[in-house]
Amino acid sequence: MSVAAVLTAAGSGSRLGHSLPKALVPLGGQSLVVHAARNLLAARAAGDDRVRVLVVTAPAFHLAAIERELAPLSDQVALLVVAGGATRQASVAAGLAALVADPRAEGVDVVLVHDAARPLAPPSLVARVVEAVREGHPAVVPGLPVTDTIKRVAPHRGVHVEPVLETVPRAELRAVQTPQGFTRELLLRAHSAGAAHAHDEALAASDDAGLVERLGEPVWVVAGDERAAKITTARDLLIAALPTESAE
Ligand code: CTP
Numbered sequence: 001m002s003v004a005a006v007l008t009a010a011g012s013g014s015r016l017g018h019s020l021p022k023a024l025v026p027l028g029g030q031s032l033v034v035h036a037a038r039n040l041l042a043a044r045a046a047g048d049d050r051v052r053v054l055v056v057t058a059p060a061f062h063l064a065a066i067e068r069e070l071a072p073l074s075d076q077v078a079l080l081v082v083a084g085g086a087t088r089q090a091s092v093a094a095g096l097a098a099l100v101a102d103p104r105a106e107g108v109d110v111v112l113v114h115d116a117a118r119p120l121a122p123p124s125l126v127a128r129v130v131e132a133v134r135e136g137h138p139a140v141v142p143g144l145p146v147t148d149t150i151k152r153v154a155p156h157r158g159v160h161v162e163p164v165l166e167t168v169p170r171a172e173l174r175a176v177q178t179p180q181g182f183t184r185e186l187l188l189r190a191h192s193a194g195a196a197h198a199h200d201e202a203l204a205a206s207d208d209a210g211l212v213e214r215l216g217e218p219v220w221v222v223a224g225d226e227r228a229a230k231i232t233t234a235r236d237l238l239i240a241a242l243p244t245e246s247a248e
């Protein structure tokens with residue numbers, strides 16, 4: 001019985017507009033991928049349940065650079081760096097294929113999927129997700145209540161004024177983060193069922209729980225954490241560098 005994590009870091013970070021791929025961009029002296037990996041490895045769920053195998057998906061041209069960044073962690077965890085795919089879903093699938101082929105993952109029964117784009121997701125959040133899976137929820141995502149009013153619109157290509165269809169009841173909405181946690185069996189089944197669409201940006205799932213939902217299996221939400229915010233733009237990176245009220 002042990003936990004593995006697939007850390008997605010194969011994106012280019014086109015919206016960040018940095019010369020480096022997003023995972024290698026520094027934040028307070030450490031790259032985003034190193035922050036994310038350290039926070040994953042620092043998590044301790046009940047019974048010293050922690051991440052023992054870490055698979056990182058890297059941009060094909062930056063495999064060696066990501067390996068160098070993470071090498072200092074290899075005494076704490078069984079580490080694997082693999083080339084990602086054309087979409088996030090394809091990258092996770094590549095990570096899972098490497099995981100199941102590795103003998104060090106033999107006892108793994110829970111798999112987390114986390115984005116290097118959420119480098120400051122704290123260890124307490126990681127532990128909360130693992131514990132909810134261990135308590136019998138086979139697919140768990142962290143989510144935060146939504147503060148904006150959300151309206152559904154009918155978008156039309158080339159039309160810049162969109163008609164509103166409805167206001168979605170806000171109390172029912174959650175903005176979902178990573179890490180997401182799954183039993184190994186369910187995550188593998190979900191990715192295998194979704195494999196036909198994995199390389200198509202328009203059809204691929206934007207998160208792993210979405211693939212589980214497509215199977216018709218239930219997905220559960222635990223409390224998210226503001227610190228797990230996603231870094232997409234240069235402004236997000238500046239905000240991530242601000243001091244937080246309670247550091248862990
Ligand atoms: N990701 C990945 N493989 C891809 C695309 C994305 O592993 N083919 C990862 C990213 O590295 C990131 C996470 O998925 O950790 C979420 O993606 P996103 O925030 O969109 O990052 P990028 O794709 O790098 O950014 P952009 O879309 O602006 O290019």
Ligand code: MG
Binds near residue numbers: 011
């Ligand atoms: Mg992207």
